[in-house]
Amino acid sequence: MITYNTINSPIGKLGIETKSNALTKIEFLDTNVVTTLQTNPLITNITKQLEQYFTNPKYKFDLSLNPQGTKFQKRVWKILRNIPSGSVETYGELAKRLNTSPRAIGNACRHNPIPIIIPCHRVIAKKSLGGYDGKQSGKLMDIKKWLLKHEMSLHNINFHSKA
Incomplete structure (x- = not known):
């Protein structure tokens, strides 16, 4: 059975979708979206863990x-889960680890259905923040910047090219 709920967060309204006993999707919703809310113990647990993350960016999610x-x-999403809060990796670094191209890593990040928990926001370009959910500017990039600042990794990024 698919269950859907929304929660308010510091980055806006989030849509949460579960199927069986697992989280399947988190969506960034417009504030005017009206949804029919359902709840169950899994949705309650996901909501509590997201609230913990927004309070403590070092919080480690424990969700199916x-x-x-x-x-x-x-494969890419599994590796992204190992990038610790407060750290970033470049598309190129991940591409080398997986023997693929930076563009392939970016495409996998773009199609990540569970942002925040699968932290694609921690993947950046060599000389910029890169994109977020396929966007280079606007609301989604503002969310990426907020998440990185929340985790304090935005302050540690140096875009000077290595000679």
Whole structure:
């Protein structure tokens, strides 16, 4: 059974979707979106853990996830979960680890159905923040910047090219 709920957060309204006993999707919603809310113990747990993260950016999520994607995307998403809060990696660094291209890493990040918990916001370009959910500016990039500032990693990013 698919269950859907929304929560308010410091970065706006989030849509949470679960199926069976796993989280399948988190969406960034417009504030005017009206939804029919459902709840169950899993939704309650996800909500509490997200609230913990927004209070303490070092909080480690302990949730069953079931993101829908290709084998490659799931491989990338698994590695993203190992990037600690307060740290970033570049698309190029991840590409080398997975023997693929930075563009392939970016595409996997773009299709990440569970942002925040699968922290694609911690992946940046060599000389910029890169994109977020396929966008280079606007609300979604503001969310990426907020998340990085919240985790304090935005203050530690140095975009000077290495000679």
